[in-house]
Amino acid sequence: MTYYTTMNLPAPSYTDFAEKYNQYINVPYKAISDFEKVLKNFFNVEAVTTFSNCFTALSIALNYATRDRPKTVATQAMAYRRTTDIILWAGLKPLYVDNSPDSTCMSFKDLINKLEAVRVGCILVQHPMVKMCDVDRFLEIGEAYEVPVVFDSVEATGASINGRRIGGFGIAESFSLHPSKVVNAAEGGVLTFGDIDEYRSFNRHLVDIGVLCPRTGRKQLFSIEPVHAIMGMASLEIYDEVCSVFKEQYLRYLSHLKYSKSLDMIEYDFSKNPNFKSILVRLKDNWINGRSKLLAHLESFNIGARAYYSPLHQLTEKELLPNARAMAKRYIFLPIGHSVKLTDIDYIFEIIAKYETGAEK
Amino acid sequence: MTTMGEFKKIFERHFFSNHHIEAKRVEARLEQLYSGCQCVVVSGFAALIVSAIDELCDNDIIIYSTFLNDGLTSQISNTNKFLHATNRRQVIILNEDDYSSMLAQSRYSRSELTCHAVLFGKDRLMGVFIDLSKLHDALISAGLFVTHDVGMAEKIRWARSSYGRLGHATIRIAANSRFSEFQGVMINKGLDKMRFD
Numbered sequence: 001m002t003y004y005t006t007m008n009l010p011a012p013s014y015t016d017f018a019e020k021y022n023q024y025i026n027v028p029y030k031a032i033s034d035f036e037k038v039l040k041n042f043f044n045v046e047a048v049t050t051f052s053n054c055f056t057a058l059s060i061a062l063n064y065a066t067r068d069r070p071k072t073v074a075t076q077a078m079a080y081r082r083t084t085d086i087i088l089w090a091g092l093k094p095l096y097v098d099n100s101p102d103s104t105c106m107s108f109k110d111l112i113n114k115l116e117a118v119r120v121g122c123i124l125v126q127h128p129m130v131k132m133c134d135v136d137r138f139l140e141i142g143e144a145y146e147v148p149v150v151f152d153s154v155e156a157t158g159a160s161i162n163g164r165r166i167g168g169f170g171i172a173e174s175f176s177l178h179p180s181k182v183v184n185a186a187e188g189g190v191l192t193f194g195d196i197d198e199y200r201s202f203n204r205h206l207v208d209i210g211v212l213c214p215r216t217g218r219k220q221l222f223s224i225e226p227v228h229a230i231m232g233m234a235s236l237e238i239y240d241e242v243c244s245v246f247k248e249q250y251l252r253y254l255s256h257l258k259y260s261k262s263l264d265m266i267e268y269d270f271s272k273n274p275n276f277k278s279i280l281v282r283l284k285d286n287w288i289n290g291r292s293k294l295l296a297h298l299e300s301f302n303i304g305a306r307a308y309y310s311p312l313h314q315l316t317e318k319e320l321l322p323n324a325r326a327m328a329k330r331y332i333f334l335p336i337g338h339s340v341k342l343t344d345i346d347y348i349f350e351i352i353a354k355y356e357t358g359a360e361k
Numbered sequence: 362m363t364t365m366g367e368f369k370k371i372f373e374r375h376f377f378s379n380h381h382i383e384a385k386r387v388e389a390r391l392e393q394l395y396s397g398c399q400c401v402v403v404s405g406f407a408a409l410i411v412s413a414i415d416e417l418c419d420n421d422i423i424i425y426s427t428f429l430n431d432g433l434t435s436q437i438s439n440t441n442k443f444l445h446a447t448n449r450r451q452v453i454i455l456n457e458d459d460y461s462s463m464l465a466q467s468r469y470s471r472s473e474l475t476c477h478a479v480l481f482g483k484d485r486l487m488g489v490f491i492d493l494s495k496l497h498d499a500l501i502s503a504g505l506f507v508t509h510d511v512g513m514a515e516k517i518r519w520a521r522s523s524y525g526r527l528g529h530a531t532i533r534i535a536a537n538s539r540f541s542e543f544q545g546v547m548i549n550k551g552l553d554k555m556r557f558d
Binding site for chain 2: 009011013014017018021025028052053054055056063082085088089090091178179184186187208209210211220221222223225226227228231338
């Protein structure tokens with residue numbers, strides 16, 4: 001029986017992958033450099049560098065941003081579950097900032113309060129699922145307090161702000177190439193730079209920390225694999241088609257969920273050219289305490305819905321984060337992508353509706 | 362079956378990473394080679410050493426290496442630079458004779474695969490670290506940890522990712538060093554070419 005998953009799993013055809021593999025198999029490092037050129041065009045940025053995965057890419061970006069600064073990273077409390085680990089892996093400490101219930105991003109007010117109270121190494125701003133952060137406002141705050149800003153833009157890959165595709169904001173932006181995302185290279189991570197001098201400085205740092213060979217310009221640690229670069233190139237060629245499929249699925253969910261008694265759908269802003277990769281819903285006020293029951297009910301029908309960015313990391317336990325704690329109980333993301341057809345979405349809504357009827361009784 | 366044939370199967374299964382069939386097959390075959398041992402493969406040798414430092418090492422349990430003449434020596438030097446830059450313990454470099462005599466104490470030494478670093482503590486060799494990149498021309502890196510210690514192996518599995526865990530472990534940092542099904546195929550092809558005595 002089909003298991004409906006939140007893993008997007010877009011993929012090029014084997015034929016397209018094989019054609020590229022045969023082209024590059026004898027020049028594997030060229031696959032990496034060509035992939036980076038293709039990514040540079042896709043993101044319309046000054047420079048791109050790839051890594052074995054996004055966790056490592058972002059971690060090293062944070063290590064770079066804080067190199068001559070305090071070893072703390074201001075980060076939103078309700079975030080991708082590995083965000084704290086990314087910070088720790090870089091040899092840094094997290095400083096948790098409450099989330100905003102409106103934007104679901106980091107709260108400006110709490111960030112400013114924290115920056116007033118303590119000198120911070122850098123600010124890590126994470127675009128949440130569906131919604132996007134107010135990039136300009138975070139950059140203004142960073143500038144006002146003289147703190148560099150790094151963006152984790154995994155969930156917003158391909159989106160635009162004011163007509164400009166994201167990728168060139170802040171010190172650097174990170175993107176993932178995992179199959180659960182919108183560009184599938186099997187594994188891999190990307191950092192994009194809007195400033196060529198920043199990129200060159202970053203590369204000097206990579207040499208200093210043993211990651212980049214100064215002679216060849218290649219990564220000697222944490223490199224993306226050539227086979228993943230090849231898969232990534234093939235995947236980028238179908239990006240528009242993939243987003244188109246996700247958009248259809250999103251619109252199908254939207255048409256149903258306006259009738260849901262328990263769930264509000266978080267809607268995409270079409271003006272930002274989103275990728276439609278996630279279906280994010282929030283429990284309505286009188287259904288707040290029912291998330292685990294709803295998830296268990298869906299799981300019993302092979303519907304792999306998941307709690308969104310929950311629970312908060314254990315390091316947040318003693319921190320004052322009222323919004324993040326409240327929000328961490330309310331959001332769910334629903335299946336989308338390869339495992340789901342439009343008729344499956346109709347079915348998923350039927351199961352949600354059955355749950356709502358049963359719960360009301 | 363050829364490498365391309367195995368790649369085609371990945372597309373047919375539509376499962377590209379997250380410790381699926383090829384990844385499991387790699388570890389099962391290595392556990393046949395290192396009979397009685399736990400074998401944990403991760404995406405890169407440096408990533409493996411970093412996780413081992415984080416999860417397995419303390420004042421008494423240390424990673425040692427030496428400068429081998431196999432083109433991979435600089436990995437340890439570069440990894441040590443990274444470990445220093447992220448405020449971690451370093452890998453201790455021994456002369457070749459001391460390293461060889463440490464390795465000779467164990468059952469981990471095999472002629473087919475060079476041990477690039479060892480985990481030593483409590484007066485015994487606790488495990489070895491092997492860079493598998495030489496198994497395939499187009500593979501840049503992959504790391505193997507071999508140990509008899511079930512708990513240590515599980516910590517490295519947990520540090521690697523959410524997938525491929527077999528039991529329970531408490532770790533400091535849930536890192537990310539999954540290897541993909543494509544890497545799994547390439548490592549398996551390399552293992553096909555080895556003669557196991």
